[in-house]
Amino acid sequence: MAQDKNPRRPRAETPKGFRDYFGAEVTERKAMLDKVAEVYHRYGFDPLETSAVETVEALGKFLPDVDRPNEGVFAWQDEDADWLALRYDLTAPLARVAAQYRNDLPSPYRRYAMGPVWRNEKPGPGRFRQFYQCDADTVGAPSVAADAEICAMLSDALETVGIPRGDYVVRVNNRKVLNGVMEVAGVLDPSDPARFEAERGIVLRAIDKIDRLGDTGVRALLGEGRRDESGDFTKGAGLSGEQAEVVMGFMAAKRDTGAATVAALRGLVGASVIGGEGVAELETIAELLDRQGYGSDRIIIDPGVVRGLGYYTGPVFEAELTFEILDEKGRKRQFGSVSGGGRYDDLVKRFTGQSVPATGVSIGVDRLLAALRAKGRTGGEGAGPVVVTVMDRDRMADYLSMVADLRNAGVRAEVYLGNPKNFGNQLKYADKRGSPVAVIQGGNEAGKGVVILKDLILGAKIAENATLEEWKDRPAQVEVPRGELVAAVRKMLGQ
Amino acid sequence: MAQDKNPRRPRAETPKGFRDYFGAEVTERKAMLDKVAEVYHRYGFDPLETSAVETVEALGKFLPDVDRPNEGVFAWQDEDADWLALRYDLTAPLARVAAQYRNDLPSPYRRYAMGPVWRNEKPGPGRFRQFYQCDADTVGAPSVAADAEICAMLSDALETVGIPRGDYVVRVNNRKVLNGVMEVAGVLDPSDPARFEAERGIVLRAIDKIDRLGDTGVRALLGEGRRDESGDFTKGAGLSGEQAEVVMGFMAAKRDTGAATVAALRGLVGASVIGGEGVAELETIAELLDRQGYGSDRIIIDPGVVRGLGYYTGPVFEAELTFEILDEKGRKRQFGSVSGGGRYDDLVKRFTGQSVPATGVSIGVDRLLAALRAKGRTGGEGAGPVVVTVMDRDRMADYLSMVADLRNAGVRAEVYLGNPKNFGNQLKYADKRGSPVAVIQGGNEAGKGVVILKDLILGAKIAENATLEEWKDRPAQVEVPRGELVAAVRKMLGQ
Numbered sequence: 001m002a003q004d005k006n007p008r009r010p011r012a013e014t015p016k017g018f019r020d021y022f023g024a025e026v027t028e029r030k031a032m033l034d035k036v037a038e039v040y041h042r043y044g045f046d047p048l049e050t051s052a053v054e055t056v057e058a059l060g061k062f063l064p065d066v067d068r069p070n071e072g073v074f075a076w077q078d079e080d081a082d083w084l085a086l087r088y089d090l091t092a093p094l095a096r097v098a099a100q101y102r103n104d105l106p107s108p109y110r111r112y113a114m115g116p117v118w119r120n121e122k123p124g125p126g127r128f129r130q131f132y133q134c135d136a137d138t139v140g141a142p143s144v145a146a147d148a149e150i151c152a153m154l155s156d157a158l159e160t161v162g163i164p165r166g167d168y169v170v171r172v173n174n175r176k177v178l179n180g181v182m183e184v185a186g187v188l189d190p191s192d193p194a195r196f197e198a199e200r201g202i203v204l205r206a207i208d209k210i211d212r213l214g215d216t217g218v219r220a221l222l223g224e225g226r227r228d229e230s231g232d233f234t235k236g237a238g239l240s241g242e243q244a245e246v247v248m249g250f251m252a253a254k255r256d257t258g259a260a261t262v263a264a265l266r267g268l269v270g271a272s273v274i275g276g277e278g279v280a281e282l283e284t285i286a287e288l289l290d291r292q293g294y295g296s297d298r299i300i301i302d303p304g305v306v307r308g309l310g311y312y313t314g315p316v317f318e319a320e321l322t323f324e325i326l327d328e329k330g331r332k333r334q335f336g337s338v339s340g341g342g343r344y345d346d347l348v349k350r351f352t353g354q355s356v357p358a359t360g361v362s363i364g365v366d367r368l369l370a371a372l373r374a375k376g377r378t379g380g381e382g383a384g385p386v387v388v389t390v391m392d393r394d395r396m397a398d399y400l401s402m403v404a405d406l407r408n409a410g411v412r413a414e415v416y417l418g419n420p421k422n423f424g425n426q427l428k429y430a431d432k433r434g435s436p437v438a439v440i441q442g443g444n445e446a447g448k449g450v451v452i453l454k455d456l457i458l459g460a461k462i463a464e465n466a467t468l469e470e471w472k473d474r475p476a477q478v479e480v481p482r483g484e485l486v487a488a489v490r491k492m493l494g495q
Numbered sequence: 496m497a498q499d500k501n502p503r504r505p506r507a508e509t510p511k512g513f514r515d516y517f518g519a520e521v522t523e524r525k526a527m528l529d530k531v532a533e534v535y536h537r538y539g540f541d542p543l544e545t546s547a548v549e550t551v552e553a554l555g556k557f558l559p560d561v562d563r564p565n566e567g568v569f570a571w572q573d574e575d576a577d578w579l580a581l582r583y584d585l586t587a588p589l590a591r592v593a594a595q596y597r598n599d600l601p602s603p604y605r606r607y608a609m610g611p612v613w614r615n616e617k618p619g620p621g622r623f624r625q626f627y628q629c630d631a632d633t634v635g636a637p638s639v640a641a642d643a644e645i646c647a648m649l650s651d652a653l654e655t656v657g658i659p660r661g662d663y664v665v666r667v668n669n670r671k672v673l674n675g676v677m678e679v680a681g682v683l684d685p686s687d688p689a690r691f692e693a694e695r696g697i698v699l700r701a702i703d704k705i706d707r708l709g710d711t712g713v714r715a716l717l718g719e720g721r722r723d724e725s726g727d728f729t730k731g732a733g734l735s736g737e738q739a740e741v742v743m744g745f746m747a748a749k750r751d752t753g754a755a756t757v758a759a760l761r762g763l764v765g766a767s768v769i770g771g772e773g774v775a776e777l778e779t780i781a782e783l784l785d786r787q788g789y790g791s792d793r794i795i796i797d798p799g800v801v802r803g804l805g806y807y808t809g810p811v812f813e814a815e816l817t818f819e820i821l822d823e824k825g826r827k828r829q830f831g832s833v834s835g836g837g838r839y840d841d842l843v844k845r846f847t848g849q850s851v852p853a854t855g856v857s858i859g860v861d862r863l864l865a866a867l868r869a870k871g872r873t874g875g876e877g878a879g880p881v882v883v884t885v886m887d888r889d890r891m892a893d894y895l896s897m898v899a900d901l902r903n904a905g906v907r908a909e910v911y912l913g914n915p916k917n918f919g920n921q922l923k924y925a926d927k928r929g930s931p932v933a934v935i936q937g938g939n940e941a942g943k944g945v946v947i948l949k950d951l952i953l954g955a956k957i958a959e960n961a962t963l964e965e966w967k968d969r970p971a972q973v974e975v976p977r978g979e980l981v982a983a984v985r986k987m988l989g990q
Contacts, residue, residue: 010552012594012846015579018546020592026542042902044880044909044928047521051513051625052547052581052611053569057505074548074579076571084510084569086547097515099507106927108912116547130546141912145891149912152899291892292899351507385539396640397786404647404787407537414539417603417636417644432601433539 017123018130028378029369032161033114033134036363039157040112040136043149048111050093052118056083058096060350074120074129086118090135091347091360098139098358099351108141114365137360139348144281147172147315147343147359148288154319154339154361155298161368162377167323168338171302174282174315175342177265178204178250178306180275185239185246190274202237203247207306210251222247253303258286261301281315307340316342317361325374335371339363384434386413386489389427390420391442398446402439402485409486411493430456437492439485450479455492512618513625523873524864527656528609528629531858534652535607535631538644543606545588547613551578553591555845569615569624581613585630586842586855593634593853594846603635609860632855634843639776642667642810642838642854643783649814649834649856650793656863657872662818663833666797669777669810670837672760673699673745673801675770680734680741685769697732698742702801705746717742748798753781756796776810802835811837812856820869830866834858879929881908881984884922885915886937893941897934897980904981906988925951932987934980945974950987 014020021029037047056075075085087093090113098109114134123129136153138146151170158168182188187196187203206213206221213221220226222244225236239247246268253264262283269275282301289299307316321335341361348356372378386406388399399415406413414433416426430438440452458476480488509515516524532542551570570580582588585608593604609629618624631648633641646665653663677683682691682698701708701716708716715721717739720731734742741763748759757778764770777796784794802811816830836856843851867873881901883894894910901908911921925933935947953971975983 009848010555010846011550012553012591013550014546014591014595015548015550015573015577018548020546020596021542021544023541023543026544042905042907044882044907046518048518049516049521051509051515053510053513053613053625055506055508055510058507060505074571076569078510082510096507096509100509101515106924110909118548130548138912142914143888143891143912145895145910146912148895149910288892288895291896293896351505353504387539393638396638397783400640400643400783401786401788410537412537412539414605415640415644417633417638417641419637429601 015129017121017128019128024379024382027382028372029132029365031379032369032372033132033365035161036134036157037112037114039153039160043110043136043153043156045110045112045136045153048094048097048113049115050087050090050097050113052086052116053084054087054093054096056085058351059085059087059092072120074118088119089117090115090133090362091137091344094135094137094139094360095347095358096351098348098356102352102356105139107139108146109139110136111139112136132365134363134365135360137358139358140356141359142357144285144315145288146357147281147317148285148292150341150359150361151285151299151317152289152292152294154317154341154363155294157363158319158338158368162372162375163321163368165297167375168298168319168321170299170317170319171305172282172285172299172315172317173301173303173305174278175306175312176274176278176314177269177282177303178207178278180269180272180278181246181250183272183275184268184270185243187237187239187243190272199237199239202235203239204306206237207247207251207304210304215248218251219244219248250303254301258282258290258296258301261303262286265303278314285315307342311344311347312342313345314343315359316340319363321371323375335374337364338368338371383412383436383493384430386411386437386439386493387426387430387433387435388413388415388439389423389430390416391423391440392446393420395441395446398441402441402451402482405486406489409490411486411489411495431460437489439489441482445479449482451482451485453478453480453485453488453492510624512616512623514623519874519877522877523867524627524860526874527864527867528627528860530656531629531652532607532609534648534655538605538631538648538651540605540607540631540648543589543592543608544610545582545585545592545608547581547611548579549582549588549591551580553846554580554582554587567615569613583614584612585610585628585857586632586839589630589632589634589855590842590853591846593843593851597847600634603633603641605631605633607631627860629858629860630855632853634853635851636854637852639780639810640783641852642776642812643780643787645836645854645856646780646794646812647784647787647789649812649836649858650789652858653814653833653863657867657870658816658863660792662870663793663814663816665794665812665814666800667777667780667794667810667812668796668798668800669773670801670807671769671773671809672764672777672798673702673773675764675767675773676741676745678767678770679763679765680738682732682734682738685767694732694734697730698734699801701732702742702746702799705799710743713746714739714743745798749796753777753785753791753796756798757781760798773809780810802837806839806842807837808840809838810854811835814858816866818870830869832859833863833866878907878931878988879925881906881932881934881988882921882925882928882930883908883910883934884918884925885911886918886935887941888915890936890941893936897936897946897977900981901984904985906981906984906990926955932984934984936977940974944977946977946980948973948975948980948983948987 073085073088075083078084116130117133118130151172155170159165179188182200187199189195206218210218217226221236222239223236225234227233250268255261255264262279266279269279286301305316305318318337319339320337323335324332325335327333339361343359345355345357388402390399403413403415436457438454438456445451454477568580568583570578573579611625612628613625646667650665674683677695682694684690701713705713712721716731717734718731720729722728745763748763750756750759757774761774764774781796800811800813813832814834815832818830819827820830822828834856838854840850840852883897885894898908898910931952933949933951940946949972
């Protein structure tokens with residue numbers, strides 16, 4: 001019966017898995033992305049902004065069911081029966097752009113893109129269906145110098161936004177080395193690349209889980225399979241003990257220096273042509289970076305990096321933050337990965353039929369922002385506005401001219417626009433706004449041509465702090481001539 | 496048969512009505528919005544970023560058909576049968592936020608929002624289905640001081656982005672005055688507000704078309720109706736000649752000063768209570784603005800402004816750019832409207848049942864940007880990167896260390912990452928990139944420890960200009976020691 005009263009009133013709610021961002025949440029992200037863009041710009045990358053909507057055909061990939069193609073994406077049918085969808089990343093639109101404008105774009109084409117992407121997934125705690133990505137890619141550059149450049153740029157970007165050197169590391173690996181190891185282990189036949197594809201998929205996913213499952217778990221997945229704590233069984237790759245040993249050796253090939261790691265990998269890939277090529281590429285990347293001053297304090301060769309995505313064809317990289325934070329349960333753990341990428345030479349080919357080399361990196365914007373917050377490296381709330389209170393609603397013009405004076409002097413300021421009857425509400429409002437100073441002028445003050453300035457930061461400190469000792473030289477409230485309003489406020493703000 | 500060759504290759508195309516933005520198109524818009532945000536911030540407005548996706552229920556409005564509610568919006572059904580849609584403006588999400596967080600937000604709540612919105616309309620020339628809006632609104636402030644503040648802020652924003660005073664005007668009107676005139680004309684009955692609603696709708700749309708249809712056309716629409724050039728007939732409001740005269744008088748009520756216009760309007764609304772209220776509000780707005788220094792060179796009372804949207808309940812405003820541009824046919828015309836808004840006191844009520852006063856403005860981002868371009872007030876392409884060419888691919892590390900040196904000195908620089916075999920292609924690439932300087936180091940130069948710098952801007956000027964006279968003191972190419980690379984490039988760039 002209660003419902004019948006408001007039969008048509010809509011619910012004021014975001015859809016499940018979506019959220020709103022207020023104030024500092026918006027400005028902090030923007031400040032971080034502006035700094036990243038500045039680095040990308042300096043490296044010669046140009047911005048690209050594609051629309052949120054693409055044809056499902058152009059997005060490709062997430063299409064197990066052609067009739068209702070919204071597994072993983074938000075999709076709908078246009079009035080002329082085309083399926084449209086919200087982009088799920090910034091790489092698929094780039095591949096489309098690189099194909100569509102291939103005769104007009106400079107080649108190589110370096111571009112960066114920042115913006116929201118959408119995933120039609122079950123939302124979970126901290127997992128949203130709209131989130132920001134920040135990508136930089138080079139299309140049309142076959143040389144691993146392009147991969148080295150991306151790694152150096154990622155390192156610069158992290159330091160520029162406020163992650164100090166030593167608190168992060170960019171790890172580099174190469175899918176070709178992994179393929180070489182697969183060849184040696186007998187699960188890749190260069191004369192028949194499709195053979196053992198399922199097995200290699202299992203091996204790839206197993207390696208990617210080493211942090212979580214440990215050596216024993218990975219060995220189980222390389223062999224017959226693994227039963228987890230809940231009793232669920234995951235089928236393994238069916239490798240023999242000897243074969244598995246080769247793969248495990250690969251994961252353990254990291255040495256103290258890049259040169260030593262490369263030497264270890266060279267031993268592991270043996271006579272594999274693709275493997276040898278991958279090792280040589282890693283060696284070149286390490287040398288190029290070293291010559292630019294990016295040593296192993298910033299960028300290292302690490303065979304443990306595989307990256308989940310299937311489309312990588314060469315170098316892969318990952319930026320990890322190495323400082324510790326406390327997790328939800330109060331345990332110390334490393335912050336972990338905030339960015340990853342690699343070379344994908346076949347995405348543009350989907351459209352044009354011609355292979356176009358490409359390499360790039362994506363920064364997880366929310367994770368990096370969380371890291372900066374954890375390190376206290378964001379701007380925080382920022383200054384609230386000076387609030388000019390309203391003592392006499394007939395003199396609104398006077399109050400508005402005060403805020404105009406303040407603003408014209410560059411001071412963030414506003415007049416109280418709610419119902420002015422209850423003065424306490426005005427001060428509560430100023431408090432909620434994080435206001436540093438309240439300006440007050442009642443009839444008395446107006447008659448004398450003065451205003452009262454209330455130092456709200458001092459007021460808050462006093463409220464927090466029992467002893468007034470340290471504040472006694474600072475008056476919480478001053479009366480100044482109206483003509484000195486701006487100067488007095490600026491003084492109170494320490495400007 | 497030809498199609499069978501590539502049976503599954505997707506088309507590399509944006510969906511119809513969508514487009515991509517490259518380079519300066521992105522940076523110019525961003526620079527403009529950053530300046531607007533700075534003004535809004537100084538006025539005490541906080542940023543809000545809602546997600547692109549809302550429930551259709553929360554968006555409301557565009558829903559003539561409940562089963563397939565995508566008239567005007569892009570909508571789809573979620574897996575749990577909820578209809579979701581892309582937002583079509585930034586006001587509907589604000590109303591939802593104001594209702595959802597009403598116990599947490601400061602009241603009044605001043606917020607700004609910038610971002611894309613989507614309309615499921617037939618695309619046309621220059622009309623896209625995704626475009627940017629930039630809004631500022633105050634929720635919870637009943638006083639017209641809030642409307643005056645929005646007008647002043649709009650004026651400041653236009654000047655800050657680069658529209659000089661005198662090249663724009665903010666026009667202010669009040670729907671209540673219009674309602675008063677309707678009452679006098681006999682198409683509004685205060686005791687039965689629903690009566691004559693259809694007629695008033697026709698009158699409103701007719702007034703809004705005065706620029707296009709002229710007096711005669713509007714009079715026809717106020718009376719029996721109007722047949723246009725194509726023979727199509729639009730039904731009129733059915734007003735008598737006397738009634739129509741009252742409405743026409745309203746549109747012609749603008750006088751040289753705000754005070755004179757207000758006096759004329761007061762005569763027109765006669766004894767109408769709502770009309771008198773509206774005139775008094777306009778008078779207050781004009782006075783408040785005047786006291787802050789916003790005179791009739793910036794903001795004027797103009798009864799010709801109605802704004803199409805149905806939800807406005809009080810003051811309405813519009814910013815018009817008054818300078819002339821040439822249209823597609825080479826004719827001079829005023830640039831016209833770039834922004835509009837007004838007071839809408841009932842949008843939040845949809846959710847809560849309680850009326851919440853609100854007022855705000857929306858800037859048409861693409862139109863304002865077009866105006867800035869027409870006035871030559873945007874940054875333009877900006878500087879292309881210095882391009883370090885590759886003469887010898889085995890010395891890539893040398894070239895990379897050159898770009899690293901340049902970047903570390905703050906110079907935008909990149910190495911050529913395409914196939915270096917054809918040197919002409921490298922210079923063509925540098926040209927396409929708008930590069931000011933090319934750096935060249937072949938084996939000879941490397942042996943001598945020098946680099947060659949080619950001044951590409953000078954080169955382009957020489958190519959444009961037959962006479963070398965004015966450039967003769969400026970060498971198009973210099974050879975400098977490698978150690979002086981950075982200093983010499985900066986000198987060439989005039990840094």
